[in-house]
Amino acid sequence: MDKNKEIKVIPKNLKINTRIVLNSILAIIIPVILIALFTVVFFASVSSQMNSAPSVSYNILTQIQWNQISADIANVLEMDIDTDEKLNRIKDISSYMEKDGTLLYIRRNGSEFYSSASDENIYQKAFLISPNHNKEDSYCLSENGLLISLTVFDKEAEYHFIILNENIAMPDFSDNEVKNVMGTFINRASIIIIVVVLIFITAIVIVSLITSKTIVTPIRQISEGVNEIANGNFEYEIQYKSTNELGRLAESFNDMRLRIKDSIEEQSRADQKQKEMIAGIAHDLRTPLTSVKGYLEGLRDGIADTPEKKNRYMDIIYSSTNDIEKMLDDLLTISKLELGSVTLNCERVKITDFLPFAEEVRAELEKNDFDLEIIDKTKNPVALNLDTDSFSRVINNIVSNSIKYRNKDVRGKIEMTILEYKNTILFEIKDNGMGVARQNLPRIFDTLYRTDRARSNSRNGSGLGLSICKQIVEMHGGLIWAQSDIGKGLSIFISLPIYKEEE
Numbered sequence: 001m002d003k004n005k006e007i008k009v010i011p012k013n014l015k016i017n018t019r020i021v022l023n024s025i026l027a028i029i030i031p032v033i034l035i036a037l038f039t040v041v042f043f044a045s046v047s048s049q050m051n052s053a054p055s056v057s058y059n060i061l062t063q064i065q066w067n068q069i070s071a072d073i074a075n076v077l078e079m080d081i082d083t084d085e086k087l088n089r090i091k092d093i094s095s096y097m098e099k100d101g102t103l104l105y106i107r108r109n110g111s112e113f114y115s116s117a118s119d120e121n122i123y124q125k126a127f128l129i130s131p132n133h134n135k136e137d138s139y140c141l142s143e144n145g146l147l148i149s150l151t152v153f154d155k156e157a158e159y160h161f162i163i164l165n166e167n168i169a170m171p172d173f174s175d176n177e178v179k180n181v182m183g184t185f186i187n188r189a190s191i192i193i194i195v196v197v198l199i200f201i202t203a204i205v206i207v208s209l210i211t212s213k214t215i216v217t218p219i220r221q222i223s224e225g226v227n228e229i230a231n232g233n234f235e236y237e238i239q240y241k242s243t244n245e246l247g248r249l250a251e252s253f254n255d256m257r258l259r260i261k262d263s264i265e266e267q268s269r270a271d272q273k274q275k276e277m278i279a280g281i282a283h284d285l286r287t288p289l290t291s292v293k294g295y296l297e298g299l300r301d302g303i304a305d306t307p308e309k310k311n312r313y314m315d316i317i318y319s320s321t322n323d324i325e326k327m328l329d330d331l332l333t334i335s336k337l338e339l340g341s342v343t344l345n346c347e348r349v350k351i352t353d354f355l356p357f358a359e360e361v362r363a364e365l366e367k368n369d370f371d372l373e374i375i376d377k378t379k380n381p382v383a384l385n386l387d388t389d390s391f392s393r394v395i396n397n398i399v400s401n402s403i404k405y406r407n408k409d410v411r412g413k414i415e416m417t418i419l420e421y422k423n424t425i426l427f428e429i430k431d432n433g434m435g436v437a438r439q440n441l442p443r444i445f446d447t448l449y450r451t452d453r454a455r456s457n458s459r460n461g462s463g464l465g466l467s468i469c470k471q472i473v474e475m476h477g478g479l480i481w482a483q484s485d486i487g488k489g490l491s492i493f494i495s496l497p498i499y500k501e502e503e
Contacts, residue, residue, distance in 0.1 A: 034199045038192070066148060069097065070163060074152045077106070077159040090114050097163070106161040113159065126164055141168070218246045225253055234261040273447070284327055288320035295320075330464040334447060337471035344387035344475055348499050351378050351418060351425070357392060358416060361399055368403050370412035378420040383499040390472045395429070397465035398492050402431035405490075420498075424478075427494040436484040444482060445470040466492075 076089045094104045094116055105122045106113040115122065129147040130140040140147045145166035152159050218240045228236035234257055238250040295313045304310040336342045355374065362372040399414060406412045410432065419426040436444060447467040469492075473480040478496040 034203070035196055038195055038199070066146065066163070069093070070148045070150060073104070073106075073161055073163070074150060077152045077161070078154050080155055087114060100165070101167050102163060102165040104161065104163055106159060108159055109157045122162060122164060125166065126162055129164070215246075218242070218250070222246065222250050222253060225250070225257075229253070229257050229260070234258075234264070281327075281331060285324060288323045288327075291320040292317050292324075327464075330468060334464050334468055334471065337468065337475075342390075342475070344390060346385045346387050346476070348383050349386045349388060350381060350383045351376065352381070354384075357388075357395075361395065365399065365403070365412070365414060368412065370403065370406075370414060373413070373415045375415065375417040378418055378425070380420065382420060382425060384425060384496050385499045386476065386496075387472075391476070394469045394472050394494070397469050398429050401465055402429075402433055402490070405433045406431070407433055407487075423498055424495050425498055427496075428491055429494075430489060430491040432489045435486045435488050435490055436482070437486050438484070441482050441484060445480065 072093055073090065076086060076093070079086060090104075090106065091114070094114070097104060098116055103116040103122050103125070105115045125145070126147055126149070129142050129144045130138055130149070136149075137151060138147065138149045140149075145164065146168040148163040150161060152161075221240045222238055225236055225238035237257070238254055240250045241247060242250075295317050298304050299310065299313055304313045333342075355376065358372070358374050365372045402414055403412065413432045415428075415430045417428040417430070419428070445466045447464060470480050473494055473496070476496055478494060480492065480494050482490060482492050484490040
């Protein structure tokens with residue numbers, strides 16, 4: 001049998017306290033029902049044995065019956081009702097009694113009120129049973145039959161009635177019979193005690209099984225799941241499904257397992273990214289350092305034996321040193337941004353104030369054989385809430401990337417378009433460079449990511465520039481994304497919220 005299969009006695013969605021209450025109720029009801037059934041069967045058996053004699057014998061049941069009959073007659077006679085009505089009721093009772101040979105005789109103030117037979121016949125039979133029956137109330141049972149003699153009163157009269165039945169005889173309580181009866185009751189009593197004990201043991205076992213299947217089993221499943229999770233098996237899922245406390249606990253453990261699994265996978269990806277970052281930084285630093293070292297050795301060994309060579313060597317060393325410095329500066333900046341230790345000093349900047357900065361970029365581009373076109377499509381005087389130094393770095397990084405990844409066969413061109421929407425200003429900075437494959441676009445803003453071999457040259461950048469741009473733009477509450485195709489240039493889009501005066 002499958003150990004996870006539950007007994008369906010109690011629905012699995014019941015709350016734990018409800019289960020406990022039901023188990024306690026069952027622990028009481030089951031024994032009571034079984035004991036009641038056994039008692040009925042036992043007394044039916046005893047009664048059949050005691051009443052198996054051929055004639056009507058006296059027992060506790062017949063005594064109760066005759067007591068009730070005599071009480072009914074006495075109640076009717078004591079009622080404050082019409083005499084005829086009283087007599088009719090007595091006749092009804094007597095007709096029922098006469099079926100088994102019972103005689104009834106009633107005197108009212110010394111005169112006959114009702115009689116089942118002649119008074120002489122009744123008195124003669126009554127005398128044989130109890131000679132003193134007419135002197136006092138009596139309940140007499142002898143070998144000649146049963147006699148009940150009682151006197152009652154109503155408001156107007158005195159009634160004396162006799163109930164007589166010769167068919168009821170005193171049972172035979174001989175010595176052997178008494179011993180047999182006592183032995184039978186002792187044996188039956190012993191059986192009852194044994195059966196009651198067995199019933200309670202059975203009930204306890206049944207309730208324990210129900211409790212085990214409905215409470216202990218799911219707890220064991222949850223415990224096994226927790227152990228699996230603790231041992232690092234995050235693929236293990238607790239299969240217990242229910243809406244009660246245990247079901248919610250199992251669901252919480254499954255959710256915790258998935259969160260831990262995701263956290264570990266995320267940590268693994270972060271560790272891998274960190275390893276790649278360290279490897280990338282080491283590679284990017286190694287190239288300019290190797291260049292510096294080589295040219296310094298050339299100067300030391302006297303290879304640069306003319307002033308022109310020395311100056312060229314010094315220029316290359318200086319340029320490589322600048323590359324290292326910029327790389328370290330970018331690395332420090334991205335570290336501060338990711339740690340959240342950079343704060344912005346924002347101020348209200350109009351778009352018209354931004355255009356002179358763009359003209360400064362134009363001068364730098366012309367030095368690198370690039371054209372710059374600025375298209376301002378804003379219709380109203382609008383302003384942005386900017387940290388000018390940080391945002392200038394964003395523009396410079398994008399422009400620097402365009403210069404580094406230009407097509408060598410054509411003159412470079414950057415087109416900056418400024419668009420106004422309802423609540424935002426959109427900058428589009430588009431170049432005519434090498435472009436980026438569409439599948440690589442989502443990752444170009446990742447730290448140290450390069451899209452192809454052409455960009456793996458450390459002199460073409462560290463892979464930190466666009467990552468810095470993304471961090472700064474998002475700190476301004478904006479968005480940055482890119483569109484491109486290989487060989488068709490790259491477009492960088494920056495969306496920033498329009499500055500609004502506080503009311």
